């Protein structure tokens with residue numbers, strides 16, 4: 206089956222839409238093997254390639270004035286993005302930052318479209334400061350120096366151009382917002398709060414006296430809320446002045462776009478992984494009139510508004526739809542009575558060597574785990590393997606997502622179809638700790654509860670083995686990043702369950718991982734996993750490296766030498782240890798990749814090697 210891998214991985218994707226004032230669209234497409242900037246003048250028009258690098262471009266944003274497009278690019282997938290400016294009229298590119306030891310995190314455009322703001326750890330690797338840059342001068346200006354290490358990003362520039370709002374993320378479920386004076390850099394803490402609260406994607410409201418953002422301040426799931434800036438003076442005042450504008454009930458509002466000038470509003474609700482897209486307008490400070498937009502049953506990402514404050518663009522994907530850009534041009538007035546807001550598909554990326562109608566959609570199932578909870582999961586059987594007592598037994602790939610604050614959703618995944626067509630069932634659990642199911646569920650794996658999520662995986666295998674279609678001796682553990690840790694933990698804690706295991710950029714040793722991960726991310730990750738100072742003994746007790754002698758199944762380990770999150774040493778130590786135990790190990794390290802495998806040739810080689818590994822051992 207390895208000869209088929211290329212047919213699946215040549216399916217292209219288009220993401221990260223950004224609209225120009227004249228109606229044109231820029232987006233990222235991986236048509237050439239890495240994501241580059243492309244533009245399209247109208248829906249379905251043949252797009253034009255705008256950047257031509259061997260390295261991936263990570264984001265793109267069109268100036269609200271139209272004359273510039275800014276994009277980010279790293280080297281060797283090391284995530285140390287530099288910023289660049291493209292002139293869409295001449296295709297000339299100017300490098301705006303050139304400090305390869307620093308990460309430049311994209312932020313926002315000044316409403317006049319001639320200045321940008323971003324966060325960067327140029328001064329100190331562990332600390333992100335706020336910078337502003339006049340595109341004509343080309344020199345970054347240190348606007349606000351942080352007094353705290355960790356993740357910081359510029360979220361938006363105020364409509365009056367004299368303020369910025371920045372987001373500090375201290376943990377997966379804990380953020381803070383600050384308003385920064387664009388002239389003096391003076392910073393005001395807007396969201397003092399007790400405990401952990403999420404405040405995401407802040408933007409100034411129509412009259413500048415409030416911030417709108419996604420938050421779980423008032424509920425277990427994220428909502429669209431409004432924070433009155435005048436009232437938000439202390440923790441109690443913030444709690445009192447944070448009002449819910451749109452609630453998703455038990456499901457999170459997980460994306461929104463709001464134009465301060467027009468009140469145009471678009472938002473997405475994450476319903477058991479599937480996206481609802483609703484479009485309308487704020488009718489007053491905390492009310493909105495919205496209607497459903499017509500989109501395929503799948504997942505919406507990258508929601509954005511055009512500079513006209515009316516048109517909505519987003520990436521949509523589904524099990525049988527590769528990532529495509531859709532645009533809605535809503536009617537002036539939208540109300541609940543409106544049947545639906547029409548959308549138009551702007552990009553039609555090639556599906557590669559497999560027709561989209563040959564892609565199977567997963568079933569959403571729930572299985573009971575050790576404490577009686579119901580764990581959601583997507584389960585797909587290969588064609589021809591019907592539900593029912595009498596059927597063939599097939600092997601199954603238990604595909605564990607990373608994060609852990611992440612969620613597997615019904616988006617387009619060629620590897621799933623590859624496994625299905627190779628005769629494997631595919632099982633994709635969202636075990637405790639996953640996002641998308643509220644704050645309480647996301648916290649169920651924090652620190653000392655870490656191994657409860659691994660027990661969820663063991664119970665998943667028990668559920669699978671009870672199904673007549675599944676070969677109990679053909680269960681594969683498969684996961685990347687944090688999911689790679691889950692694979693290594695599962696095959697050390699429950700060694701008899703597995704026929705083989707595939708670990709992509711996984712954590713093998715919590716102490717060396719936290720010691721060697723990027724300085725800017727250590728405190729954030731310690732909030733999730735435990736700290737080196739206080740929890741070292743616990744961290745060692747749950748590190749798979751120290752139980753590697755329990756591993757019985759063949760192991761495939763993949764990593765990227767430039768990984769700034771999970772250092773490549775994690776892969777090397779587990780591979781060496783397992784090999785020393787006489788267990789078959791295959792290792793694949795790409796010298797020109799990092800936490801993600803960004804180059805198509807590398808991806809094809811990786812999956813051809815994994816296909817051959819599984820053909821041999823399962």
Ligand SMILES: CSCC[C@H](NC=O)C(=O)N[C@@H](C)C(=O)O
Nearest residue numbers: 607608685686687688730770771
């Ligand atoms: C702060 S983003 C964490 C999500 C990311 N995704 C993959 O699992 C990640 O890097 N996770 C691990 C490795 C980590 O916690 O650093």
